[in-house]
Amino acid sequence: MRTIRIQTDAFDVSAEIAALAGGQTDIGAIVSFSGHVRADEGLTQLKLEHYPGMTEREIARHIDEAERRWPLMGASVIHRIGVLRPGDAIVLVATASRHRQAAFSAAEFLMDYLKTRAPFWKEETRGTCTAWVQGRESDTVQAKRWE
Secondary structure (H helix, E strand, O other), X not given: OEEEEEEOOXXXXXXXHHHHHOOOOOOOEEXXXXXXXXXXXXXXXXXXXXXXXXXXXXXXHHHHHHHHHOOEEEEEEEEEOEEEOOOOEEEXXXXXXXXXXXXXXXXXHHHHHHHHOOOEEEXXXXXXXXXXXXXXXXXXXXXXXXX
């Protein structure tokens, strides 16, 4: 099973994991990562934009790559857009496999891609100031391990 959704609405992690499992009894591991908006340095909101169609295709391409690298039995990537506040869930990546290591590695691979190369644009608001978020060197270094 594969799920890719870009949405404004919140998601239910438990429901998404249950959907990924889909009653399959041969799945031995489901690894999930849920990222949330932090209130670092007075952040009051985060606005996310994307390029419809292209974003979903690029995520699908990276799930394809994860499936080539590891024996996955399913993957879900749900990413929110629009205005989010500190504490809001922003992303869910979940991977399913017969064994845990494949599920862990694939989830990390997909999150590293989402943090460094996925076509999302983020604008932070702190008080009356807004600024577009620049990529972090530490995220780029982390993602290089998959090359």
